[in-house]
Amino acid sequence: MPVLNSIFDLSVPPLEIVLRGSATYIALLVMMRVVGQREAGGLGITDVLLVVLVAQAAAVGLHGNASSVTDGAVLVLTILFWSVVFDAVSYRWPRLGRLIKPQPRPLIRGGELDQRVLRRELMSREEVSAQLRLHGVEDPAEVERAFIEPNGLISIVRRDHGEPDGPAAPDLTR
Structure with missing residues (x-):
């Protein structure tokens, strides 16, 4: 039984x-x-952070070295606690939430690329053009507004208010 206690x-x-x-x-x-x-x-971002940290924290309890399952459980509970706290704070106090959670950033306004946002996100014109093509848009002038969303994806509102194509799904029938 001493092994189980450890x-x-x-x-x-x-x-x-x-x-x-x-x-x-x-x-x-x-x-x-x-x-x-x-x-x-x-x-x-918080989703990625949560998954990585919980996986790493849970791994501590799996190692037989100097750590126990209880150590890992305490660490996982701590990480989950902070995740819930930051989500609750963001929900309860939206102004503070803007500091904690990212907001959509306007990449294109009235067909013009916002160079400041491109620099901030370290995106080239070619990368934006590639993302636009995935949505069926050839020219930024066709776009009324485009945003880089908090999850890193780009959303588009066309000038003609038509629905842009979504990113193409792979053909799995081949």
Whole structure:
């Protein structure tokens, strides 16, 4: 039975685990906000952060070294706590939420590319053109507004208010 006890006994003080998990979550959240939206891909920044940190934290409990399942559980609970707190704060206080969660950034206004946003997101004209083509738009002049969304994808409102094509799905019938 001593082996089973070592699996569940805390090997690190719980306060240290909570402080490490909190500091890591908050530091990574700030870093991901600074990096920009386009790095997020199809998920929101907090979604990516949550998945990565929970996976890493849960892995601690799987290692038989100096960590236990309980250590990993405390760390996962800490990360989930901060995720819920930041979501609740963003919901309850929208002004503060704009600091925590990214907002859509206008890439195109009235057919003109916003160079400031392109620089901020480190996007080239060619990358924007490629994204427009995925939506069936050949020329930025056809676009009334285009936004880089918080999840890193680009949404488009055409000047003719027609529905732009969505990104093409792969043909799985071949």
